Amino acid sequence: MRKKLSFTVSDIKGFKNNLLQWAQQFNEVVWRDSNGHNEKYTSFDAILAVDAITSIVTDTENAFEDLKTYQANTKDYIFGYLSYDLKNDVEVLMSSNFDGLNFPDLFFFQPKKIIYIDGNLVSFNYLNMVDDEIEADFEALTSPDEPYAYNLFAESEVQIKQRIHKEEYYSKVNTMLEHIHRGDIYEANFCLEFYADDIQINPLATYLRLNAISHAPFATFLKLNDNYLMSASPERYLKKEGAKVISQPIKGTSKRSKELHEDSELAINLAADPKERAENIMIVDLVRNDLSKSALKGTVIVEELCKVYSFDQVHQMISTITAEVSDNKNPVDIIKETFPMGSMTGAPKVSAMKIIDELEATKRGLYSGSVGYFTPEGDFDLNVVIRSILYKKSKSYASFSVGSAITSKASPEKEYEECLLKAKAMHQVLEDVHNKMR
Structure with missing residues (x-):
């Protein structure tokens, strides 16, 4: 059982920073922030879950069945992540590429403490075993006598390297194009890793800086x-609200301009670009097919096709596909039947994933997986882990990966430029933090 109390807070920005710093005392933390984006299907402004009373941490073998059992048994809120490599539990696949992070493949936990922010209203949702701590926690989080300070700076020099360099990238994209022209696949999302080893960073400060320049x-x-994710993801993978399931894949990217007229033209050009639209529509068809495995007959609908949304760093082309499911449909099965998300794989999905594993140099792990939560009623909301920095503190290893959709019309040079554009925010964050030390 849980107890809920709500309070009004005038300085929400300051409260969020205090809340995140306060959360660092716990071993299990999940924070989601919508950053004021009020597009369809946003359930809250922000949510924090901390301090596990129960958890599931596992590898890929039988992972979805284990999660199904755990979710059914807790009958409570659970928060956590699904790594991309759970594809190996869905299909007959494997991943033998280098992994510098070694995160668990699946992690979910039942939190003792959940805190929601909606406008200026802050709601505390605590398990009964700790519900007598609500008032004390709120007082600590809002007390001017207990400011929560954090160090913005890295603790060591940051040297970012590429796992695949430019000429090798061109060669691998050309190999991908050979597969496409031979008819093995129509499209595949090809990714490369940027990394820094022997690095000490402040994860919270890094997240706050990334969020400040992206507002995703x-x-x-x-x-x-000691495993950390700092994400500025603009993409929803899958959400379930009652009988309705929503997917919002992104395919199509353009840079922003500080000059208003040029920026508007860039967005208009993206919306009309035949290559970008073709990429998006291919993934929409894939998502429709995936959702049809769970959906009631005739309920899969494309509510929005190839709409351009503007974020701080880039313009993105997003489509919204919805479906209706029966009341007795298991929520974990819905996820398994659509995993991994089409925007990070390709079409046909299984063939694309096999070729991706052959050509990429790094095991994806949590990158292009998903973070989110389940409610006691079996609803869920899951993002796509892109535009993200991953950090293994015990190994002093930080990593961020980016990718683009390779189709028959792809140019290796332009795809490489798109990857650098997507990497810009993460690169800037890690370098800024170091430069400010000088």
Whole structure:
């Protein structure tokens, strides 16, 4: 059982910073912030879950069945993540690429403490075993006598390297194009890793800096012991609200301009670009097919096709596909039947994933997986882990990956430029933090 109390807070920005710093005392932390984006299907402004009373941490083998059992048994809120490599539990696949992070493949926990922010209203939702701590926690979070300070600076020099360099990237994209022209696949999302080893960073300060320059609708900070995710994701993977399931894949990217007229033209050109639209529509068809496995007959609908949304760093082309499911449909099965998300794989999905594993140099792990939560009623909301920095504190290893959709009309040079554009925010964050030390 849980107890809920709500309070009004005037300085929400300051409260959020205090809340995140306060959360660092716990080994399990999931924070989601919509950053004021009020597009369809946003349930809250921000939510924090901390301090596990129960948890599931596992590898890919039988992972979805284990999660199904855990979710059914808790009958409570659970928060956590699904790594991309759970594809190996869905299909007959494997991943033998290098992994510098070694995060668990699946992690969910039942939190003792959940805190929601909606406008200026802050709601505390605590398990009964700790519900007598609500007032004390609120007082600590709002007390001017207990400011929560954090160090913005990295603790060591930051040297970012690429796992695949430019000429090798061109060669691998050309190999991908050979597969496409031969008819093996129509499209595949090809990714490369940027990394820094022997690095000490402040994960919270890094997240706050990344969020400050991106203001993404699915921003996430996650901590599991010494594993950290700092994400400025603009993409929703899948959400379930009652009988309705919503997917909002992104395919199509353009840079922003500080000059208003030029910026508007860039957005208009993206909306009309035949290559970008073709990429998006291919993934929409894939998502429709995936959702049809769970959906009631005739309920899969494309509510929005190839609409351009503007974020601080880039313009993005987003489509919204919805479906209706029966009351007795297991929520974990809905996820398994659509995982991994089409925007991070390709079409046909299984063939694309096999070729991706052959050509990419790094095991994706949590990158292009998903972070989110389940409610006691079996609803859920899951993002796509892109535009994200991953950090393994015990190994002093930080990583961020980016990718683009390769289709028959792809140019290796332009795809490489798109990857650099997507990497810009993460690169800037890690370098800024170091430069400010000088």
